Amino acid sequence: VLLFITRLISTLQGIKTSKSPPAVDPPLLDNHRHFPVGALRTDATAVSAAATDYGHIIHRRPAAVLHPSSVDDIVKLVNLAYDYNAHNHNNNSTSASLTVAARGRSHSVRGQAMAAANGVVVDMMRLRSARFNKNVNVVVSSSSKPGPYADVGGEALWINVLEAALRHGVAPVSWTDYLYLTVGGTLSNAGISGQTFRHGPQISNVHEMDVVTGTGKLVTCSPSTNANLFYAVLGGLGQFGIITRARIALRSAPKKVRWVRMLYSDFSAFTSDQERLITVHASSRKQEHDTSEVRNHNDGGGLELDYLEGSVMVDRGGPPSHWRSSFFPTSDAHRIVSLVAQHRVIYCLELAINSYTTNHHHLDMELERLLHGLSYVPGFAHSKDVSYVDFLDRVRGGELELQSRGLWEVPHPWLNLFVPKSRIAEFDSGVFKDIVLRRNVTTGPVLVYPMNRNKWDERTSAVIPAAAEEEDVFYTVGFLHSSGQEGWEEVEEQNREIVEFCERSGMGVKQYLAHYATTEEWARHFGPKWTRFRHRKSEFDPMKMLSPGQRIFN
Numbered sequence: 001v002l003l004f005i006t007r008l009i010s011t012l013q014g015i016k017t018s019k020s021p022p023a024v025d026p027p028l029l030d031n032h033r034h035f036p037v038g039a040l041r042t043d044a045t046a047v048s049a050a051a052t053d054y055g056h057i058i059h060r061r062p063a064a065v066l067h068p069s070s071v072d073d074i075v076k077l078v079n080l081a082y083d084y085n086a087h088n089h090n091n092n093s094t095s096a097s098l099t100v101a102a103r104g105r106s107h108s109v110r111g112q113a114m115a116a117a118n119g120v121v122v123d124m125m126r127l128r129s130a131r132f133n134k135n136v137n138v139v140v141s142s143s144s145k146p147g148p149y150a151d152v153g154g155e156a157l158w159i160n161v162l163e164a165a166l167r168h169g170v171a172p173v174s175w176t177d178y179l180y181l182t183v184g185g186t187l188s189n190a191g192i193s194g195q196t197f198r199h200g201p202q203i204s205n206v207h208e209m210d211v212v213t214g215t216g217k218l219v220t221c222s223p224s225t226n227a228n229l230f231y232a233v234l235g236g237l238g239q240f241g242i243i244t245r246a247r248i249a250l251r252s253a254p255k256k257v258r259w260v261r262m263l264y265s266d267f268s269a270f271t272s273d274q275e276r277l278i279t280v281h282a283s284s285r286k287q288e289h290d291t292s293e294v295r296n297h298n299d300g301g302g303l304e305l306d307y308l309e310g311s312v313m314v315d316r317g318g319p320p321s322h323w324r325s326s327f328f329p330t331s332d333a334h335r336i337v338s339l340v341a342q343h344r345v346i347y348c349l350e351l352a353i354n355s356y357t358t359n360h361h362h363l364d365m366e367l368e369r370l371l372h373g374l375s376y377v378p379g380f381a382h383s384k385d386v387s388y389v390d391f392l393d394r395v396r397g398g399e400l401e402l403q404s405r406g407l408w409e410v411p412h413p414w415l416n417l418f419v420p421k422s423r424i425a426e427f428d429s430g431v432f433k434d435i436v437l438r439r440n441v442t443t444g445p446v447l448v449y450p451m452n453r454n455k456w457d458e459r460t461s462a463v464i465p466a467a468a469e470e471e472d473v474f475y476t477v478g479f480l481h482s483s484g485q486e487g488w489e490e491v492e493e494q495n496r497e498i499v500e501f502c503e504r505s506g507m508g509v510k511q512y513l514a515h516y517a518t519t520e521e522w523a524r525h526f527g528p529k530w531t532r533f534r535h536r537k538s539e540f541d542p543m544k545m546l547s548p549g550q551r552i553f554n
């Protein structure tokens, strides 16, 4: 493989090697013609940068890193790797196969975007630099189908998509909590947030994609053209191709958002209210499009509950301190700490009402109507009005603060689970009120919120819990730990205990952003979808060379 890479470096037309990384400073970003052509890099700087991710737990050094300046560079690399592997395969060579890993923002936490010594990492951030300002094309069509959309490079960050769309008064429909992730990276998982209950995950809001498959072909796919590839890639963990363009559904953008949080001491009251709200406020795709059409023409329009999440606060002997905790007025801090100390575990329901009008009176009335009949602890509801951008980009402030304190680039032993609704109470008593309290190592936010099953498309590769009879809702639970350099093993122990507890109880829990070490574990994870997943792999990446860091076939 190393020999091959050396040959590759010298033969790739238009791809030059260089010793030091090309400078990517803001003036260059504005002036594309100064960009160097893509480069296949083997120097220590490029290789070490590709050997780490947001998790800071796994470190793998690839043989080389491609800094593509165009989609052609990616097509060329995948073709050469395919030919190399096919040649070895046909000659029964014992050489390790050459792998190719797309690396988006590298905000995975378990090495999912890495490649080992027999692999090349494709640094999509370099493609972003090369195509910046040209990789988001917003189309607000006058016809109702498919409605407004944006053609977006797989390497684009969601914040860029938002900014470009807002210039046309529109915005994507479905989000992640944090916007500095690539479109290709989140579509390879699912892309979930408080809007998922209503619009589905991000993978339910894509019309079309361009994908470089594992056979080196650049293929356009959609629900009507190359549909099998389209659904394979969505939630496909990078296994079937590299997304170079996605057509993202948009709708008219609200003017502002009323953002509300309420505290609960009783888990059953908390989940009943969450479920009631997402059931009442989930509208069908058809209605959704109709409404956005109306809003395009009549901006006097309405208000809508468009976001619902929830979180858990566990008594650790002080105020909660993480990037999602600063919401209630500081004058309330003492009362909240007392509430947590009294109950040991409390819950926070969070929602946002989109407003398409500047009329405050409407918002006040809508909020009153929404809160009526909810069972939060009296006196523990707080709301504020923010711009739509500030709401969607709410995690950024916390990130910048943690960065300034050197607390962002630390180990992140995250655990994300999808829990069937019928088992969520058992999860509360066995995990939050037992394991988490007993171990007392939880740092960072713990999210808990429900989603509607019918907003997920079964044809995609994403895995959600099996549907128990008449169970239309399941929960996501995210332990978004950030540890000191020393403490993460203890958190991993807690993660293991939680997973074992769920397995022992037969809860039918599925991991989101899953990580496993063996093919057998992946087969169990995919369950009935495993056979189809394997077949799709044979069809679109027969040399099994894409995204080896997921450790599914490698």
Ligand code: FAD
Binding pocket: 054, 101, 102, 103, 104, 105, 106, 107, 108, 109, 112, 113, 114, 124, 154, 155, 175, 176, 177, 178, 181, 182, 183, 184, 185, 186, 188, 189, 190, 191, 192, 193, 237, 238, 239, 241, 242, 243, 244, 513, 547, 549, 550
């Ligand atoms: P990477 O980590 O670079 O890649 C992830 C996987 O996708 C790898 O296997 C990689 O090979 C593959 N890949 C990357 N680009 C492409 C491409 N163009 N084509 C095909 N495959 C590709 N997730 C949510 O759903 N909701 C959230 O609210 C949320 N919040 C987050 C907040 C933070 C602070 C962080 C760190 C992560 C969060 N995530 C969330 C998880 C995040 O969505 C995933 O980790 C996602 O993969 C990150 O995107 P990325 O661009 O960093 O992908």
